[in-house]
Amino acid sequence: MEAVNQLASTGTFRAVKEPLAFLRVLEWLFAIFAFATCGGYSGGLRLSVDCANKSESDLSIDIAFAYPFRLHQVNFDAPTCEGKRRETLSLIGDFSSSAEFFVTIAVFAFLYSLAATVVYIFFQNKYRENNRGPLIDFIVTVVFSFLWLVGSSAWAKGLSDVKIATDPDEVLLLMSACKQQSNKCMPVRSPVMSSLNTSVVFGFLNFILWAGNIWFVFKETGWHSSGQRHPPDTLEKQSSSYNQGGYNQDNYGPTGGYNQPAGFGQQANYGQVGEYGQQQSYSQSGPTSFANQI
Numbered sequence: 565m566e567a568v569n570q571l572a573s574t575g576t577f578r579a580v581k582e583p584l585a586f587l588r589v590l591e592w593l594f595a596i597f598a599f600a601t602c603g604g605y606s607g608g609l610r611l612s613v614d615c616a617n618k619s620e621s622d623l624s625i626d627i628a629f630a631y632p633f634r635l636h637q638v639n640f641d642a643p644t645c646e647g648k649r650r651e652t653l654s655l656i657g658d659f660s661s662s663a664e665f666f667v668t669i670a671v672f673a674f675l676y677s678l679a680a681t682v683v684y685i686f687f688q689n690k691y692r693e694n695n696r697g698p699l700i701d702f703i704v705t706v707v708f709s710f711l712w713l714v715g716s717s718a719w720a721k722g723l724s725d726v727k728i729a730t731d732p733d734e735v736l737l738l739m740s741a742c743k744q745q746s747n748k749c750m751p752v753r754s755p756v757m758s759s760l761n762t763s764v765v766f767g768f769l770n771f772i773l774w775a776g777n778i779w780f781v782f783k784e785t786g787w788h789s790s791g792q793r794h795p796p797d798t799l800e801k802q803s804s805s806y807n808q809g810g811y812n813q814d815n816y817g818p819t820g821g822y823n824q825p826a827g828f829g830q831q832a833n834y835g836q837v838g839e840y841g842q843q844q845s846y847s848q849s850g851p852t853s854f855a856n857q858i
Contacts, residue, residue: 599670615645662722716767
């Protein structure tokens with residue numbers, strides 16, 4: 565673990581520790597589980613038909629089916645309990661559309677998550693060079709979130725229909741021999757659907773991961789950056805207006821008019837008793853010229 569932590573903490577591998585790249589790695593893994601559990605499925609069931617005439621019975625009728633679940637193409641032979649004649653039957657339903665759509669989303673999500681993780685680790689500077697990379701990443705993340713929700717919901721409904729179509733009791737109703745009370749029809753083995761149930765769970769988990777990653781991708785776009793820069797600019801304008809206003813310039817300070825009275829602060833005329841010609845008035849230029857004239 566120490567070696568892995570040292571590798572992740574050095575160089576650009578530190579991006580894996582950030583939520584954006586870490587969620588991409590989880591999306592990559594969960595996409596593998598989603599299409600592997602669905603696309604790699606193969607199962608089957610076994611039925612038994614015990615005719616009144618034991619020589620015509622078939623106690624082991626195997627029916628196999630697999631992805632993409634075109635069940636109407638799955639054929640099997642069953643006894644009719646009327647001599648040696650046998651009939652060829654097929655299962656009911658075609659559920660390939662929802663299954664293939666789900667697997668296609670998983671494969672493309674796997675490829676995009678892998679490519680995005682490589683960009684985050686090795687080309688992080690170019691990714692954040694301008695707003696184009698984060699903006700494309702944001703749009704693709706929103707689209708995949710929607711596709712995962714739709715695909716998982718469609719495949720969940722398709723899986724429920726597959727379970728009904730492959731139910732041994734429902735398949736027995738297709739056989740003509742089972743419609744006669746003298747014959748005994750029994751299910752021997754039911755199909756195992758645990759991996760398909762797991763694929764639906766991984767589908768909705770992928771939706772949660774992609775939807776949660778929308779916020780972290782949005783933080784990399786210019787939309788989030790511009791929204792963060794706007795309030796400080798407003799505060800700076802407000803503070804500058806107060807700094808330049810009259811309240812910050814103290815009128816009662818050294819430069820104010822009340823600290824320096826114009827005529828009464830310098831009492832030159834009333835401090836010296838003399839002739840009117842030698843008394844200085846409020847200004848220096850006017851009284852001097854008047855004294856010279858006298």
